Amino acid sequence: MTSDGLVLAGEHPEATRAQWRELVAGVLRKTGDVPDDVPVESLLTTRTYDGIDIAPLYTAEDADGATAGMPGLPPHTRGARPDGHIATGWDVRQRHADPGTTPATLLADLEHGVSSLWLVAGESGIPIGRLGDVLADVYLDLAPVTLDAGPEFADAAAELLRVHADKGVPAAETRGSLGADPIGHQARTGTAPDLRAAAALAADAAGFPNLRVITVDGLPFHDAGGSDAQELGAAIAAGVAYLRALTGAGLSAERAAQQLEFRFAATADQFLTIAKLRAARRLWARVAEVSGFTAAQRQHAVTATAMLSKRDPWVNMLRATLGCFGAGVGGADAVTVLPFDAAIGLPDAFSRRIARNTQAVLLDESRLAGVIDPAGGSWYVEKLTDDLARAAWAWFTEIERAGGVVAALDSGLVAERLAETWERRRDNLAHRRDALTGISEFPNLGEKPVERPAAPPAPTGGLPVVRYGQDFEALRDRADRALAESGARPTVFLATLGPVAAHTARATFAANLFQAGGFQTPDAGAADAATAAERFAASGAAIACLCASDRTYAADAADAIAALRAAGAAKVLLAGKPSDAYAVDGFVHVGCDALGVLRQTHDDLGVPA
Incomplete structure (x- = not known):
């Protein structure tokens, strides 16, 4: 009881886990058998791709032993800085890869909330020789630049530093990152990494105390379909490889660590994103501890390309919002929200505006940075962080036993493990256990396709690049080609029997499923067997799907099946x-x-692949 008389649960007796179990078991018994010897938690528990169980209930007992610490202090689980992002918010970073990028494009970002720029330079983006022109109107002492130039990192770095010098930016005020990442390039292309060149660049940049040189990119491992722990473990292994290369070139361990910025994917699973970033700092703190330095990990979170869809791309705005939320709550130092049309081609001005405004809403309207480590103390988040850190450390140590990340990439170990995870994820996507809104669930066949100019080709030859919706979208493309060539969309007729109230649930389910493959799904309405068969024949369809209640099936299914076959099904x-x-x-x-059913239906109808 407080002095003003307000009571917080004080009038209720303390609840116990045993009481919760009994109440939940009572609900579950209404929907099916609940064995007495099976804990109810196990019936409601899900498992991540790292084998981590997500329970329906967490208490202080579950988080007991989790290592969190204090914000700004090792192991940095609760944040790299003691004040979090309260003072300035996180760094809002926008990505640009259009070879035709203009100074006006960058200024539009910087004048409307963006605080730093991520420029893809070289063959996959802006020509290196144009960097000076593109940055002509940018105050580089106010807006740091992070480069991403693949194998051309040395040339791009030299050009960017020349631009800084021409603008009179003092070395002490030169910030951002030169973005050298030969290991990331190896992961993407399979080519041998030049760690010596990256180390030499770091040594040459010694006169720029606030400039980072190396990007430790976890995105290639995530983009290949890998799990969160696989992305973390591989990134930590890459960070250790860079530490060895830089200290071998004469840098101290602490100075070498200060040259690194880690990049991680932020997904629509907000809790896993939060836990992943917290776990990443803890993992790197352990590396720092055994290496003799104390620098905290600097993190750049990017909304994941794997979750982006080409179909119904507007839903990507929601996915990006969740990813950005998770990144902000998880304590990322910089966040990039990829535009909703990034999977289609080069983003336009509208999609870039929505991307930066997503961060503006979370920072300025939701005040997401107004609390230090807002997820800290959540028993679920603390336990998930701990479990994820342990799983990632096990993978990291396995990579180290294999000779390090470079050797593990060369031998195929990394590719093999990522492929195993992708196949499990792909199976869950195919069975719609992992739902994709607008793709495998609730598709919109009437949507107008979004068209964008093609982006420069990304480097290939190494780890694959996947998107979760690619298999369903391939079937939609197949159906659309048939529509364009014949003037008719592939059709599955829904033979709905009985009153609307009796068949609507299964008819809705079937329509949703078949439309995910690009099929139109006319139905018979409230019909008996004979009427349904008659309407099927009039539809011109070749395949019918019965939709009714179990009671109607028992009484009328046999007659309906015979009538449909007689009508030409x-x-x-x-x-x-x-x-x-x-x-x-x-x-x-x-x-x-679902994916197998849709593919087979396309084949049965003779739809060209």
Whole structure:
């Protein structure tokens, strides 16, 4: 009881885990059998791609032993700085890779909330010789630049430093990063990394105390379909490889660490993003401890390209918002929100504005940076951070036993493990256990395609680059080509039996599933078996899917199947759990291989691949 009489749960007896279990078990018994010898938590627990169990309930007991520390102090789990981002917010960083980028484009960003620039230079972006022209109107002492030039990092660095010199920017005020990342380039292309050149660049930049030289990029491992721990472990291994190269070139361990900036993917799973960034700082703090330096990890979080969709790209705004939220709460020093059309081609002015305004809303309107480590003390987040750090450390040490990240990439160890994770993820996507809004769930066949100029080709030859929606989008493309060539979209007729209230649930499910493959799905309305068959024949479709309640199936399914076959149906499917009671050609149901059903239906209809 407080002095003003306000009570916070003081009038209620303390709840126990045993009481919670009994109440939850009572609810679960209403929906199915609950074995007495099975803990109810296990029935509601999910598992990440790293084998980490996500429980439905967490208490202080679950987080007992998790290493959090204090903000600004090792192990830096709670943040690299004691004040978090309260004073200035995080660095809002915008990416530019358009060879035709103009000074006006950069100024539009900088005048509307962006605080630093990420310039892709060289063959995959802005020509190195144009950097001076592109940055002509930028005050480089106020707006730091981070380069991303692949194998041309030395030439791009020399040009950027020349631009700084021409503008009279003192060495002590030169900030940003030269972005050398030969290991990341190896991951993307399979070419041998030139660590000596990166170390030499770091040595040459000794006169620029606030300039970073190396980017430790975890994105290639995430873009290949890897898990969060795999991305973390590989990035930490790359960071250690750079430490060895830089100290071998004469830099102290602490000075070498100050040359590094780590880049991680931020996904729509906000809690895993938060935990990943917190775990990354803890992992690097352990490396620092055994290496004899105390510099905290500097982090640049980027909304993940793997989660971006080409279809219904507007949903990417929501995914990016969640990723940005997770990155901000997780304590990233810099955040880049990729524009919603980044998977389609070169972003336009509108999509870049939405990207930067996403961060502006979270910073200025939601005041997300107004609290130090806002997730700290959450038993779920602390436990997840600890579990993720341990899983990532196990992967990191395995890479080290294999000779380090360069050797592990050369031998195929990294590619093999990432491929295993991608296949598991791909299977979950195919069965829609991992849902993709607008792609595998709730597709919009009537959407107007978003068109953008093609982006410069990214380097290839190393780890694959995947997007979670690519398989479903390939089927949508297949259906659209058929529409363009024949004037008709591939069709699956929904033979809806009985009143609307009886068949609407399964009809909605079936329509949602088949439209994810680009099929149009006319239905019979409230019909009996004969009427449904008649309307099927009039539709011109070749495949029908029965949709009704279990009671209606028991009474009318046999007659409906026979009537549909007599009306010319090449295949008859049924929306519901598989059963020997119905002589159909297949079933569609929750948990079925949706991608397999859609591919087979395309093949059955003769839709060109």
